[in-house]
């Protein structure tokens with residue numbers, strides 16, 4: 438229905454074959470084929486991931502790092518192989534730099550709590566205005582706990598951050614800058630490498646929220662030179678409940694433990710406890726070793742497709758989606774034209790919740806509301822938006838269905 | 852018209868409609884027509900649902916309650932409109948005792964999202980609270 442922008446001959450990936458790996462994509466909702474466009478919230482899981490989980494529980498379940506027995510050793514090996522997969526996926530120097538967490542949120546909270554303990558009253562932390570609440574609230578809590586100041590790096594009318602504005606905020610009191618590599622609402626991709634240079638020049642550390650970047654294009658922490666990178670397994674075809682904190686070894690070494698418990702200790706007496714080496718110092722308690730193995734299966738899946746191919750395909754899909762959406766009368770699309778993954782929009786006076794409800798009944802899963810980024814909503818003076826977000830298994834035809842369904846919904850609101 | 856007759860009228864409107872979109876169209880049309888006197892569009896009259904806002908006001912005269920409502924979303928507004936239509940013009944006691952079965956009968960409950968049906972329950976509760984308040988004044 439909407440011409441141009443899509444290279445029909447794209448053949449690096451066989452999308453129909455990929456779709457067969459995701460049983461849910463063949464399901465119907467309200468008797469209509471499911472069109473799943475809420476991938477920024479969570480992606481669907483391929484068989485390879487789900488089967489890995491059941492195989493682990495059926496045949497390889499034992500606690501890691503503690504048993505002399507065969508199963509425990511196997512489970513430990515799988516857990517550590519998963520760590521190696523993550524290391525290689527983001528090109529970290531060493532597995533000591535890969536901490537397993539519950540997700541992006543916990544990764545950021547870990548840094549805010551632990552690195553936060555090294556901050557003093559009067560120190561400053563800068564967060565961008567486009568951050569997800571997960572990358573705002575932990576810093577606010579820290580600010581009130583330790584009397585530090587939180588400063589906001591604002592974006593422009595297109596939803597783009599400018600490094601010059603960051604330079605104006607930096608001073609020798611700034612200890613850390615937290616910014617998303619890709620915005621979950623606007624799709625803006627921020628120039629992390631350039632930001633890192635500027636932040637390090639001011640003697641501060643850089644935390645990157647990679648929740649929306651790692652699933653969509655190659656992320657190389659050594660090239661970016663960020664100090665921390667946080668992401669979630671469930672947004673990259675992996676299971677819920679597992680995520681990653683990458684931290685530069687020398688930075689993590691200097692940070693105090695986050696939570697206390699088993700695994701993270703070296704030696705415990707009531708007089709004095711010493712802590713385990715990295716990354717275990719930050720992994721108290723039994724880790725989600727089934728989740729880590731399944732995350733590895735997800736990363737293997739993406740690597741087999743080639744993350745560059747995923748990026749190239751999705752970029753065409755997003756371009757096509759933005760191009761088609763832009764033709765809808767009275768639409769407002771938020772964020773820059775150059776973007777990844779998501780399109781957030783409003784149509785005329787239709788409330789996003791109403792539009793989302795009708796789209797839902799047409800089989801289309803989109804997100805409506807503030808997308809956990811209320812400051813971003815405030816910047817555009819809206820309460821909420823409708824967001825369609827893609828993954829590698831989405832098709833041009835699904836985008837066409839989205840567009841037709843929006844038009845149909847518009848007719849219902851006269 | 853009794854409360855149940857009003858409910859039955861609404862059920863009849865929906866009964867001929869097979870497609871859910873047609874049912875939604877009916878709700879949306881009602882929502883778009885549903886307005887509250889702007890002086891009552893205040894925080895005191897606001898019931899905050901998850902994603903939609905609904906304002907409700909009630910007047911009491913000659914032993915009967917009259918409701919007004921409006922929402923910033925058309926679907927919640929349409930549900931409010933049906934509640935206003937069904938419950939207005941009745942005594943506090945009738946409203947307090949009303950069994951609002953139309954929601955199940957038009958299938959609203961299964962098809963509205965949990966946040967939306969919570970919002971609907973909150974609207975019904977607020978309307979009954981008005982009736983309880985007016986009843987105690989009697």
Ligand SMILES: Cc1ncc(COP(=O)(O)O)c(C=O)c1O
Nearest residue numbers: 540541542569571621648649669
């Ligand atoms: C940019 C961004 N940061 C953080 C998060 C939080 O991720 P999680 O809920 O998996 O911890 C999300 C996901 O919603 C996100 O999109």
